Amino acid sequence: MRKLKLILFLAVILGTISFIVVSPSKGGNAAEDWNYLFNGKNLEGWVVKVHHHELGDNYANTFRVSDGNIQINYDDYEVFDERFAHLFYNESFSSYHLKFEYRFTEQWLEDAPVYTYRNSGVMFHSQAPKTILKDQNWPISVEYQILADEGNGVPRPTGNMCSPGTEVIYNNEIDPRHCITSSSKTYKWNQWVSGELVVYGDSLVTHLVNGEEVLQYSKPQIGGGVADGFDPAIKIDGKLLKEGYIGLQSEGQGIEFREIKIKKLDYSIRH
Template sequence: MRRALPLLLVALAGCASAHGAARATTDPDAREWIQLFNGRDLKDWDIKFAKHDLGDNFNDTFRVEDGLLKVRYDKWTAFNGEFGHIFYKKPFSYYLVAAEYRFVGDQVTGAGPSLAWAKRNNGIMIHGQSAESMGKDQDFPMSLEVQLLGGLSDGKPRSTGNLCTPGTNVHFGEKLITAHCTNSRSKTYDGDQWVRVEALVLGDSVIKHIVMGDTVLEYRKPEMGGGSANNMKPGVKIDGTPITGGSISLQAETAPIDFRKVELLNLEGCMDAKASNYKRYYVKADPAACRYGGGARP
């Protein structure tokens, strides 16, 4: 049977954070958000572009300016399938991740009609493979994509917080879904407005997409499988393998975009109420993380 989400997690989902970097506290209810993007530089991230070596920030596409993490194409003169991703240095399994973004400007020069789908298109890739495990020519990491879409100001609906599944499949209830993308029920966000999208991720059980505080999509039991992650190294994807955790990355998918916040609330930690770093919102125990009187458990 599927277990119900703890009431505290229901309250957490969709709550915008006003916190800065995580800080030590003895308050079991104080939410300690980790600022994945520190507002200054990209030192905690790894960059991988298709057709390029790990660490090559091709055409200075990912950059930090004015306190924003930006994806820009002003130094590109053509596009030949060099999809890019920027990976946070640490994997997670149980967490609430959030990004605040806005689309700006025009699609990369040379994208062409075949890439019309990529206009104002980005994504938060969760439960992904590591940057190091990607093939040099691989286009997208095996992952679950919380798809970020901007409206095209044409009067047509274009939801955000959708699901796409490069190299993966998921279940809706007990049914295995193999379609590459599934739309959410979010509204359309036209123009250059800021939008907050979150994903509540509980290992390989429940995953929720949340847009501006509203849950717009829910699924469970992600596993390896499917296509749309091309030129992978042999042996990395073993179809049917459950996915319980992995990397978090952001895309460079031909559309200029700004991120003013990328943050994460880790839901795995010390669940011993006697410890100084106990948190009531944790749902997955990590006994090794417990601290007692300023030190770790013996």
């Protein structure tokens, strides 16, 4: 009997230790640690940068709030004219879990590059918006690329990685591709899809789609091409990206975002 009691006592102690090690609150995972970046009412806390325009110029009301969603809308455009744009949250983040939901709209400007059709993205570990030059097309950043079905029966995964002015380690080496395709399914353009990013500073990055892990890579760093018109002093190739800004992308395709929230994580738990 005493032996049984001892076993039960040890089981309780070990269970408590296990809880302490993996307790969600230790990793910043408690429900109360989630903070909404978008208040559902207006763009307070966000700043716009449009290619060919000064920081803060929300050309033609590209980014707006409609029915409680952030909407990228081209109603007031006559032509796209390479007005690649980004809506940045005004705080830099390092290690965090980001969640958001998105769906495409029917809008697409035909003078936009053909690859932008049902294509958008969420930039992260981006350079500070105030350092993006007027005629810089894309921020030096990493992108959670968002794609949807084009209606031709060809698989088109979402939650991919693209790298304007950056590079990542994939399969134990720097991957030369601008975009790395995820393992996600193809989703209809007009359905709400849940995207997630789990980022540990300059260490590990994980992409999730509708709760399923679809891509993982490490050591995001400055390098590579694609981004143009930047300040050369900002692009220090090989510099690891430990933190940066989060931005919603506009490339000529209409899209809506909602439920944008973030939870800061403890980088030390990853090491």
